[in-house]
Amino acid sequence: MPKMIEVQNLSKHFREHVAVSDLTFSLEAGEILGFLGPNGAGKTTTMRMLTGYMPPTDGTIRVAGFDVFEEPLEVKRRIGYLPELPPVYLDMTVRGYLEFCARLKGLRRKAVKSEVDRAEEATRTADVEERLIGNLSKGYRQRVGLAQAILGSPPVLILDEPTVGLDPVQIIEVRELVQSLAKSGEHTIILSTHILHEVTELCQKALVIKGGRMVGFDTLEGFRRRLVDGRQASLEEIYLRLIEAPGIDPLSGEKTAAEASPQVPPEASPEGAEKNAGVDSPSEPSASP
Amino acid sequence: MRNTLSIARKELSVYFTTPLPYALFAVATVFTGFFLVGLIQKFQRLCQLAGQLGQYIDASFLNLTDFVILPCIQQSGLLAAIAAPFLSMRLIAEEKRQRTFELLMTAPVRSVELVIGKYVSGCLILALTVAATFIAPILLDRFSLGVQGSGVDWSTVRVAFAGLLLWTAAAMALGLFISALTDSQAVAAIISLLVFILLWVCGWVGQGSEGIVGTVLGYLSVPEHLEGFMKGIVRLQDVVYFSSLVVLGLFLSHRAVEGQRWV
Incomplete structure (x- = not known):
């Protein structure tokens, strides 16, 4: 299967501050990735670079074979993106907003109506479609944001903390929605979240970053085999191990990944791990000045 | 092109769901009404004076177009x-504040389409606002039908109005640029207002100064360039002046929007 998302040596610096450093991973079509890391680890920055909102300082991103920097429009056509705060217009009705988004995504006039209907149904926002978004609760706004992301069934979905700030019922609803999207197999999904069992439930792989550096990228099974000797440890335990690894040297974490990679299942990207191993040394000086 | 239209359409729908354009229309109509009444009274007094001095002066220069309608259109420029700042301030600053800028920048839309769509919608509302001034010639045309036909010289009025529209187009382009520089609508409005008022009054300073400074300020002054239109004359230099402002404003807006990616 072709790689849907390929990220190579991705770095982002804000003046002196290094937000993301030397991130390399790839996803195949239909894979669901849980994107984990403490607040400020660079998750949102990475997602913004993937969607073409920000240019990387260094490195390349290819989505469905198109380079984000060279052919941004082709990439943007293929990505549905839900930012951290739902990007909604408070002065618009739900329907008006979704129709606007559908037109922006280049859907034909006839397709606009049916797509908006479909997205509203999927996110259960049809009953508020005539209301102004400014008058909706946070949960509904989040769902409207999600509806916007799935308009036009883009092959890649990037969801930045879709369940943050929702009540338990809403969290379950959004999770079910993401699950149904995942099951359809039409989407490659990158999901950032702090709720770890969400990742266990939804995702095939997890990518953990810390301080802008990747400390782990594997399937849950792969992590277990490597870090806890195959014990049925929860993702929480694995996550804590990755984040609070003694010595706090993220590179050593990456090296572990490279060593362990031959044993991981075929689709669990030994390729990604190799790249990590390959870029270990050149990345060091770039971070130190 | 389709994207531009979608964006313009959305902007218009947002404008009309907020009370802002209605408030502006109200202000514009009230102001025009005051000016119109004042100018008509002044015109009336002039006519009476001319009547009393009938044997000494030729009163044929007294006409509605020059003494009422054109001053009315001129004030409409101010x-x-x-x-304009109230309409242009939200165009891009609001998107940034609401975080919807991220939506636009990650949608398959070119920056130039975004800028033009925003610009067109803003221009349209501003043109509607100043179009309130058009009540003056229409009313006077209805009431001044005399032996010699209408008292309104429509060809002059049309040119004057075209000049006014050119100025609104220029103001909107500059306002759009200023809105693209900040995420605060208030800051965008204040700076735009400052720029527009400076452009309006710099000619007065220019008249007082000597040499190159005076000349440059004179060239920059908006009323100086509206003057020709207000006489019913289309001068190339005025058209070039306003279109340069439009092009400059749009170019800078485009740069500013693109520049967001490079912070």
Whole structure:
């Protein structure tokens, strides 16, 4: 299967501050990735670079074979993106907003109506479609944001903390929605979240970053085999191990990944791990000045 | 092109769901009404004076177009300078504040389409606002039908109005640029207002100064360039002046929007 998302040596610096450093991973079509890391680890920055909102300082991103920097429009056509705060217009009705988004995504006039209907149904926002978004609760706004992301069934979905700030019922609803999207197999999904069992439930792989550096990228099974000797440890335990690894040297974490990679299942990207191993040394000086 | 239209359409729908354009229309109509009444009274007094001095002066220069309608359109230019910041301030600053800028920048839309769509919608509302001034010639045309036909010289009025529209187009382009520089609508409005008022009054300073400074300020002055239109004359230099402002404003807006990616 072709790689849907390929990220190579991705770095982002804000003046002196290094937000993301030397991130390399790839996803195949239909894979669901849980994107984990403490607040400020660079998750949102990475997602913004993937969607073409920000240019990387260094490195390349290819989505469905198109380079984000060279052919941004082709990439943007293929990505549905839900930012951290739902990007909604408070002065618009739900329907008006979704129709606007559908037109922006280049859907034909006839397709606009049916797509908006479909997205509203999927996110259960049809009953508020005539209301102004400014008058909706946070949960509904989040769902409207999600509806916007799935308009036009883009092959890649990037969801930045879709369940943050929702009540338990809403969290379950959004999770079910993401699950149904995942099951359809039409989407490659990158999901950032702090709720770890969400990742266990939804995702095939997890990518953990810390301080802008990747400390782990594997399937849950792969992590277990490597870090806890195959014990049925929860993702929480694995996550804590990755984040609070003694010595706090993220590179050593990456090296572990490279060593362990031959044993991981075929689709669990030994390729990604190799790249990590390959870029270990050149990345060091770039971070130190 | 389709994207531009979608964006313009959305902007218009947002404008009309907020009370802002209605408030501006109200202000514009009230101001025009005041000016119109004042100018008509002044015109009346002039006519009476001319009647009393009939044997000494030739009163044929007294006409509605020159003494009522054109001053009314001229003041509308100042009205546009004051109204434009309120319309342009939200265009891009609001998107940034609401975080919807991220939506636009990650949608398959070119920056130039975004800028033009925003610009067109803003221009349209501002043109509607100053169009309130058009009540003056229409009313006077209805009431001044005399032996010699209408008292309104429509060809002059049309040119004057075209000049006014050119100025609104220029103001909107500059306002859009200023809105693209900040995420605060208030800051965008204040700076735009400052720029427009400076453009409006710099000619007065220019008249007082000597040499190159005076000349440059004179060239920059908006009323100086509206003057020709207000006489019913289309001068190339005035058209070039306003279109340069439009092009400059749009170019800088485009740069500013693109520049967001490079912070």
